[in-house]
Every structure is written in structure tokens, then in C-alpha cells.
Amino acid sequence: MNETIDPTSQILLVAIFAFWWAMLGSWTQLLSRWIEEMAKRNDASTRRNGSIELASSVDTPLDALREIDPDFDLPAFLFGAKSAYEAILRAYVDEDMPTLKRLVGPEVLDALEREVSGRRDREETLQLTFIGTRQAKIVDALEEDGTAEIVVRYVSDVVSVTRSADDAVVAGDPRQIVQVIDYWTFACESQSTKRNWMLIATEGE
Template structure:
């Protein structure tokens, strides 16, 4: 009886072939994953090269800001941004222009002042009550032409009511909680030793909670 017709040899040959195909399949999957990871790395590198002139990073804005401030503290900035958000909106509701002048840039201040003057002319009063601020998140940051800018997204629950001189409700509902979603841009001069962030752009929407 030849060696190839021996049942034991045939079983051994089948086992070797099965092991070979299993290893080949595993190697093919490994190679595919390696190619995918390499493609991802190449794409990320290309994107970094394309954004060299305009540095922007939503997940880690420290990378952009540490170019001009190695000690930039994102946590401290967000804490201050949350306080500024509530302080600016309260000052706007209370027609406190003096406070607004310290916290917002000229264009935003001009828009706020027009609204405040309009309320005064109509003898209306805006009541704003913060329930909570659910989110304060940096969504973009960049440095350009000597100015650092950080874009912050806020999600908050508030009660907003506008009343007339005789206390009648003109807009809003004192019993309705409204979800406000705002995207604000803060800026400061990179040459300044003291980081005095000013609100320069506001975008917002509101939804019923």
C-alpha cells in the first residue's frame, strides 16, 4: 500500500491543508485591517497638512491654542465660558449695558443695545430664569491674523417671559421651560498677556423642552 493511500496519511494531509487555509484566511483579514488603518492614518495626515494655515480642531482645541499659549487650560476656559454665558444673558434681560460692555464685542453690543432700546420704547420687561445649562462644549478653535477664536455650543433650559407695562405676558410662557441651543464665538488678541475673551458672534435657536 502506498503512503498516499494510507488513511492516516490522508487525514494528516487534510489537517495540514485545513490549517494552511485557516492561516491564510487570518492573514488576509489581518492584512485588510492593516491596510484600513494605514489608509486612515494617511487621510488624517493629509487633513493636517491641508489645515496648516488655518488651525482648527474641534475635539482637542488645545492643539490650536497652545501655539500661542502653552498653558491654555480647556477646563478653566469652559468654566468661565459657562459663567459668561449666563452673565451675558442676564445682563441682556436686565438691560445692564455696563456689564455687556465688559463682556461682548462692538457688533454684538450694538445688536443687544438695539433690542434693549426697543424694549424700553415699548415699556416691556424681559424675565429670564435659568433652570440648568446641560452642555458647554468647544466645537471649534483657531488662530488667525493675531486673533484666537473659540466657538462654544451651549444647551440650556430656561424660562423666558416678556411682559408689558401692566404686567401682561407679551411673549413666552412663565410655566414653559424652553431648550435654548446657542453657538457663541469668543475671541482675544494673541499678543495680549491677559486673555480677555470677548463674545463676538452669536447664533441660536430655541425649542420647547
């Protein structure tokens, strides 16, 4: 049976892939004009689906954020923070060190490299299924010695399992969805015209 391929469907798939790839590498220029426009375009739908908690952000230290940047765009930052969270976790699972080097600071990178190296030595495989991020909320912000720092609290649902070389489960449960709460600190030079936010610290709850 002959099948025809709809050119429109091909174009749509290419467009979706291009958008995903652009978002993966865009965190280092989070407040660039392209990201801001994308965030504004999706702001209304984001408020409805609740994947980023904007309403509760009024009780975050907005004054500190405005001191860091009078034009600070909160929806754009949270939109980028959520994308960075998922991209960094996926890169860690996939042992994609080039991507991690673009998104995280030296101390975090060193810790992740040690974890990846340990997995390889034990011949273990980490599998992660991202169900979704329920919340991405700024809980702290400060500026010190020319560096701006913002702490984001994430609440996400994942399925995580670590398997041995013979495919036995050594950690996690492939049938259980686990809620994960993380506090990630992002930093950049406060006077920089390009907001190159990097992950510099992580903490779980």
C-alpha cells in the same frame, strides 16, 4: 421673641456674595491665576455634575487651541465660558449696559443695545429664569491676524417671558421650561499675556 444672628452664617453669606461678584467680572482676565486655581479646585465636582461637558471635549480642535496657547487650560476656559454665558444673559435681561460693555465686543453690544432700546420703547419687560446650563463645549477654534477665536456650544434650560406694560404676556410662557442651544464666539489678542476674551458673535440653533 429675641433672635440671635450667627456670625458664622453672616461671614458665609458675605463670602458667597463676594465669590459671585468676583466671577461676574473675571471673564476679561479668564486665564489669570485666580481663575485657574478656582477651576482646578472645582474640576472634580464639575465632572460629576455634568454642568460642563469636559469628557466630550477630546474631539474639539485641541491642536488649534495648543497653537493659540501651549499652556491652554481647557477646564479653566470652559468654567469661565459658562460663567460668562450666564452673566451676559442676566445683564441683557437687567439692561445692565456697563456689565455688557466689559464682556462683549462692539457688534454684539450694538445689537443688544438695539434690543434693549426696543423693549423700552414698547414698554415691555423681559423676565428670565435660568434653570441651568447642561453643556458648554468648544466646537471650533482658530487664530488669524493675531486674534484667537473660540466657538462654544451651550445647551441650557430657561424660562423666558416678555410682558407688556399692563403685565400681559406677549411672548414666552412663564410655566414652560425651554431648551436653548447657542453658539457663542469669543476672541482675544493671541499674543496678549492677559486673555481678555470678549463675545464677538452669537448664533442660535
